[in-house]
Amino acid sequence: MRSAAGMSFSNRLSDWLSHAFAVDTPEQQLTQEDVALLDRVAAMIVKRGLISPAVMFLETAKPLNFIGSQVLVFLNPIVTIVFSKWEMTHLSEVLEKRSSVDVLIAAIERADAERAHPSTDS
Numbered sequence: 001m002r003s004a005a006g007m008s009f010s011n012r013l014s015d016w017l018s019h020a021f022a023v024d025t026p027e028q029q030l031t032q033e034d035v036a037l038l039d040r041v042a043a044m045i046v047k048r049g050l051i052s053p054a055v056m057f058l059e060t061a062k063p064l065n066f067i068g069s070q071v072l073v074f075l076n077p078i079v080t081i082v083f084s085k086w087e088m089t090h091l092s093e094v095l096e097k098r099s100s101v102d103v104l105i106a107a108i109e110r111a112d113a114e115r116a117h118p119s120t121d122s
Contacts, residue, residue, distance in 0.1 A: 030103060034094045037087060042107035044082065051112050055105055062101045069095035 007015070030038075045054045061068055072079065072092040079088055094100050 028097045028099070030094065030097060030099060034090075034097075034100070035103060035107075037090055037094060038100065038104045039107045039111070040087075041091065042104060042111045045108055046111040046115055051108055055108055058101050058105050058108075065098065065101050066096050069093070 045051060069092040072088060072095065076085070076088050076092075083091065
């Protein structure tokens with residue numbers, strides 16, 4: 001049985017499943033600018049002492065990072081108190097990328113370690 005597009009059900013299913021476990025494309029990889037923004041967010045989290053709740057929330061919500069990025073769009077008027085409008089837009093775009101949550105968690109842990117053990121470069 002063929003669909004209007006000329007593909008059988010099994011071919012359409014196979015095509016659909018081929019994208020189900022796709023890895024990030026080059027467009028989905030984080031740029032240096034993206035990482036710098038995540039480092040700034042991590043520094044704010046550490047400065048406010050929210051390391052444990054933030055990491056726990058991020059680990060729990062990791063599969064929903066795209067939805068979380070869309071929540072930031074919704075909360076944009078409130079969150080622009082802390083970030084500029086450009087940073088909020090950029091942050092929501094960065095959080096759409098799969099690897100962003102892991103990078104943010106690593107940045108939080110790195111910022112916390114630097115706060116606990118400041119380097120003594122003199």
